[in-house]
Amino acid sequence: MYKPSEPTSDSHVAVLAFPFGTHAAPLLSVTRRLASAAPSTVFSFFNTAQSNSSLFSEDGDIPANIRVHDVADGVPEGYVFAGRPQEAIELFLEAAPEIFRSKIAAVETEVGRKVTCMLTDAFFWFAAEMATEMKASWVAFWTAGPNSLSAHFYTDLIRETIGIKEVDGRMEDTLEFISGMEKIRVKDTPEGVVFGPLDSVFSNTLHQMGLALPRANAVFLNSFEELDPVLTHNLRSIFKRYLNIGPLALLSSSAGKETLVHDPHGCLAWMERQSLASVAYISFGTVMTPPPGELVAIAQGLESSKVPFVWSLKERNMVHLPEGFLDRTREQGLVVPWAPQVELLKHEATGVFVTHCGWNSVLESVSGGVPMICRPFFGDQRLNGRAVEVVWEIGMTIINGVFTKEGFEKCLDRVLVQDDGKKMKGNAKKLQELAQEAVSMKGSSFENLKGLLDAVVNT
Template identity: 80%
Template structure:
């Protein structure tokens, strides 16, 4: 029960995180802001023990009204993994509805108050029914961009128009029948929409999500209205409330925190000595690493081009022999780098990326053009938008790194005239992004609307 000496809690929000990839961290970031803005509201945050231990390594900056709860990961006792893709995700998803119900009931008992809002990762489409049963509202967070959200919202229309599975001959066709998707090709959309394994647990989850989201009290995303104005209007007509509240990367730093930036390998200090717009920053996120041949091609392209670089690379085993010694003065390879901070520096001239949404938005926020090498999911969509919609970067030739291809990309973005155009476009978007999160900007206005939807102030 709540301590009787504490102020009465006026609402109880259950926050359901998806504990894989980079989903839980941005949801926690939003939850922190909501909790700080509404200190009399209890926020019960649910994720797996492994996810929570990573997210809450320090409780010093966690508002007192966020209560952390572990939920089972869905892996049966004694289970032996077969090594299938997404195996852990599938086990979690299958058991999630019942596990969440049980743990939410326990949290209600602990807080002494029923949940009146479910704030969840949009993946949890079953929250629509759970919230209805609990007489609570459902507010869903789509952690990626508006283009991919649109693809999942209109999955049935895409399947009816393009067909399913055997769409090989139509992969180059564009989705002009959906407003805002005129430059998006069939081959750019995520697996499981009209090609790939449409019957997998994950494909089914996304399909069900697209059907369920119009039932939500609000759907919000980590973006800003001005980045995709067509989608802002279109999705605004599909959902009860559609709210862009980002870029979150521009909201997560404070002067105190900036003084304590974690830079264990000295990347920021190294960058500060380099000329403006000269350095290639290379990172493919926490999940993917290019195949060994492409890692070698990146290294060979860098060495041959003489472009200064910072490369975040978990394993250096596939680098060409002697590469680190030969490029000691040219660049540094580190197992981890403070990406958001590096992308703010004037020295950063291009970001070589897998095009995960968080990475794209951090690059937009820093005004840095991109060289894109997508792998799966929404990454191809994001790369396509970078190249032909926003014109702030390019996709690697034929989708794979080669020494010569990478050299040409670096030269185009860092030296050629169309690279200068990409830089100008990126700088304009950066200015608009910063304006969006200002006190009178669109994202700040939308955050106030989100706060109202979540805590009913």
């Protein structure tokens, strides 16, 4: 394990987690790694009680120099939710600067050390000002990919070039005016960049973040340089220090620590009985589920195609499956409320990953060398799906953007059987090899981790 070149014994790092979606877990994973490498540095991890309870419920193995603190969720007392999308996120973002300021001040007194570095989710653009006030450095973690980071950095340029009023007629135009985004279309960009609710709290947060991040001492991502070399080169010219430190899924396994795989539904034992590269693994992450009609189409496509499958589907959504589907496909596949995704994507029996194209899922599929069938919903998922299909050529987007029985059958056949599916598999394997090289002892991500440690600890 590497060590900081000149560890500063009184270093105190304030880690600010974004408590929604799958943001907090990878930030904690990185914090654990940094804390193990710099045992004399205190890492104060700030997160809401609800998010902390889900992060720390299973695993009590936390380095002694990580102190976990609960912060308020920003919901005013007596507040009645109106049921708007992102309502909880907006309340938290509006209250977050004051919530973190007061809590950090209390913890500085408790620990007896001033904060020397703010290590935050990149969403917290206000950390630029806080760090200046505290005479601390700011290191930001962008939990998605370099393509969406570019979209948010270049938001003003995209708006000026495309024209917000003209956007409806320019959705098919490509962003050839941004280095590394030449194959990305306007319609692939996240909501809030040039279409959708441009003035919402969340859209404004992402816009402000794009403007603030060049002030950070370092910006780091769960990615690897060889995945997007042109984007990497361009982003390096924008930020003071731009560090790809992933894929985290491979980095964890390369640490040499054997951990017992949590597999309560026996997915991996079932996989052992399947043929090489034959299984469709289906999961749409923790936030989104396709609407009931599409769940029916997925089930019908699986049943008629006879493709073996593991489908991770929350129990509350199983009621939407066709009557008798679970009984009729008992030998063909598994429908489970939770599956060990990283291990399934590494398994040689997995032939295709049917995914929403969240960044962590895409990178885990790349790490396993598995091609994808993409059904994006929102945010950066369309960008990632476009990259999968036309930039890296390691998968395809579902026909016409939504699941139908016939469309899904055709996609399964194309990826698992047809020649261009074999090409996708070959491309995925090449990227997998580059990812493995990146996290090896002399790889780019391993070297960048040393740079991150230096940026966080030696401030």
